[in-house]
Amino acid sequence: MKIENTKAQMRKGVLEFCILSILQNQDAYTSEILSQLKDAKMLVVEGTIYPLLTRLKNAGLLNYRWEESTSGPPRKYYGLTETGKLFLIGLNKTWSDLVNAVNNVTKINTNTKSTKK
Secondary structure, three states: OOHHHHHHHHHHHHHHHHHHHHOOOOOEEHHHHHHHHHHOOOOOOHHHHHHHHHHHHHOOOEEEEEEEEOOEEEEEEEEEOHHHHHHHHHHHHHHHHHHHHHHHHHHHHHHHHHHOO
């Protein structure tokens, strides 16, 4: 088993959460979302994000609007719907619980290994 595969699966698992979090304070177009993800070291390609944005829109979590651009074609700006905002609140709680659980498990296992030496 290769660690790169596992790391990729872990990133995919939290990508929706990251995208919704990026959009919680302001609308953004796809390039801005990708840039913020890359700045955070979340390696994502355009081919991954477009279907995900469509799925989130179809689920009622995102809406979008077209806005003219001075430097090219119109841009599609995504924003959270009220349902998306509530969904994100739930994901924040779930993430917090998950981080605490993983930290507890990994701390227990680390402490157990160090005391068995």
